[in-house]
Amino acid sequence: MPQDLPPLVDSHCHLTWESFDEDRADVIARMAEEGVEQAIVVATSTANALECAALCEAHPGLYPTAGIHPNDVPDDVEQALADLDGVLMGGGFVAVGETGLDYYRDNTVPERQQQAFRHQCRRALENDLPVIVHIRDKEGSWQAFDDVGDVIEEFPGLRGVIHCYTGDPAHARRYLAAGFVISFAGILTFPKGDNVRESALAVPIEETLVETDAPFLAPVPRRGKRNEPSYVAHTARSLAELKGLSEADVRRITTRNARRLFRLPTEETAGPPTYAIRDSLYVNLTNACDAKCTFCPRTHDEYEVKGYDLRRAKDPRFEEIVAAIEDPTQYDEIVFCGFGEPTLRLETLKQVAAWVKERGGKTRLNTNGHADLINKRATAPELVGLVDSVSVSLNAQDRETFERHCPSAFSPDGYTPMLTWIRAAKAAGLTVVCTALAGLEGVDMEACKRLAVEELGVGWRGRTLSEVG
Ligand SMILES: [Zn+2]
The missing domain is CATH 3.20.20.140 (Metal-dependent hydrolases)
Known part of the structure; x- marks a missing residue:
């Protein structure tokens, strides 16, 4: 031309x-x-x-x-x-x-x-x-x-x-x-x-x-x-x-x-496939999510996290992601997080995780626990050996409170499938930590912790709202 x-x-x-x-x-x-x-x-x-x-x-x-x-x-x-x-x-x-x-x-x-x-x-x-x-x-x-x-x-x-x-x-x-x-x-x-x-x-x-x-x-x-x-x-x-x-x-x-x-990306606005915070590297697998949590910035069309503009019109490909990671051992861990639900891209997630593990890196998955709902199969066993730890956004002590803050587009009930997935992940041998955000209306942090530790038998981490990423 x-x-x-x-x-x-x-x-x-x-x-x-x-x-x-x-x-x-x-x-x-x-x-x-x-x-x-x-x-x-x-x-x-x-x-x-x-x-x-x-x-x-x-x-x-x-x-x-x-x-x-x-x-x-x-x-x-x-x-x-x-x-x-x-x-x-x-x-x-x-x-x-x-x-x-x-x-x-x-x-x-x-x-x-x-x-x-x-x-x-x-x-x-x-x-x-x-x-x-x-x-x-x-x-x-x-x-x-x-x-x-x-x-x-x-x-x-x-x-x-x-x-x-x-x-x-x-x-x-x-x-x-x-x-x-x-x-x-x-x-x-x-x-x-x-x-x-x-x-x-x-x-x-x-x-x-x-x-x-x-x-x-x-x-x-x-x-x-x-x-x-x-x-x-x-x-x-x-x-x-x-x-x-x-x-x-x-x-x-x-x-x-x-x-x-x-909203096509240009060279200047493509959004990074990965972004570093503290000593971890986050992988921006997708901007899409099946849930519309009221407190999530993307629900309000905001895509900025810790100074990064994470909006992407196109999900990054495997090659793009691993090129951006370069050497996994220079980070504490590689976190599959992004601004959407990473398990929407389960195949790419597994591919990248395998690549990281082969090179001696550590991996973590941050998820809403809807992987089975999304992929219509039992997914937790597939992550064994690929994901070192999983962080699930429990977000509430009961279904009713959960639905108020995190309506899922897939199902009228996003809560029960999440609990089922947490149990399956634990049974498969994955290290699971549940999280919730302090300060949300109706959320009882103590009750969330009890549910995680005593009923589900997994780890617990309370977070504050300002701590996105
Ligand atoms: Zn046409």
Whole structure:
């Protein structure tokens, strides 16, 4: 690419499609040639979301979403949405979608599409993620465009993008007013794209994204070919011409817009995979957590711990983590903590722990005790020999007090599974210490200590609220 141009983000592509099976690695490598540093790999179903996550795990610069496309909402919509919730809970996704309304095809009735769309908007809002919206109408009708406006306006505070925009300026203005941004694809470059160009002129560049929607809709001069993320440069050039801006302007501004919406890390804001406090090294395995504890800073969208900004848009890979640890013996212990629940990434946790143990280091796991709930199996025996000690946030002497402070998204009862896990960990031979925070409403520290020491037969450490990390 021309070296002095700012990088680009392809805000929407489907790189898991089978049309990329032959040469996916080449397609991804070509992104760099055009300066496309990052791309959002968009899911169309829950099963596809897992494929997107696996692909993105292997490629820095790619970020997965989880959602159900309006054309792929199955008959058993309740089950499909429950499955999606489970996958979203695992964390690591930068958006919910693509969802939306498609009245052009009628393989799914509008009512079912709307139910799935509303559900995904709600989940996006709850998880503080943007939602990716697809809209397609029957020829000459604006029903889907109107209905999308109605739905997103039901969720004040919801962020998102209307992708591959094909509507008119009036509807675009309605979505902008609801807090959404608008994304333009290759249609912008088509000879017959006058209506799309008219809308692009009506949307301020500060609220505009560019995308490919690859493998579909390749822009001129690649029209009719399979589309791929590197071609987003053509759309950016065309937008620059249309708006009387330079290519550099469009790249700089749309990239900033995309990074803001999806909270993509940049070199400066990637967040460290590890961070040292006192003589211990903490591993920031994930920002995701299945619990929303009232006292946890991340519940309040704060990600700073002891002077470190721990926000990460992407969970660090094994290679990244061990490169940051370098030599485990220079620390008292390597602690799996981060700002989320480490056992959401059990496989990577075990891999890193094994690597640390092989090199003579010591390991500790800080957990909410939900590993079995999350991984749907008995996990404690798997940690034997890998984790020297486990610190579990007991947090309360009874279930009722616990649920008030630590509601779990997985289960109406996060307390009983935690106690079960503590017993299993002790039975497996792990060294377990329970902790609780002094000063929380209703928490009886003495009762917590009795429960830990006398009933569960494990260690105890009381902590104060200010002592995060
Ligand atoms: Zn799409």
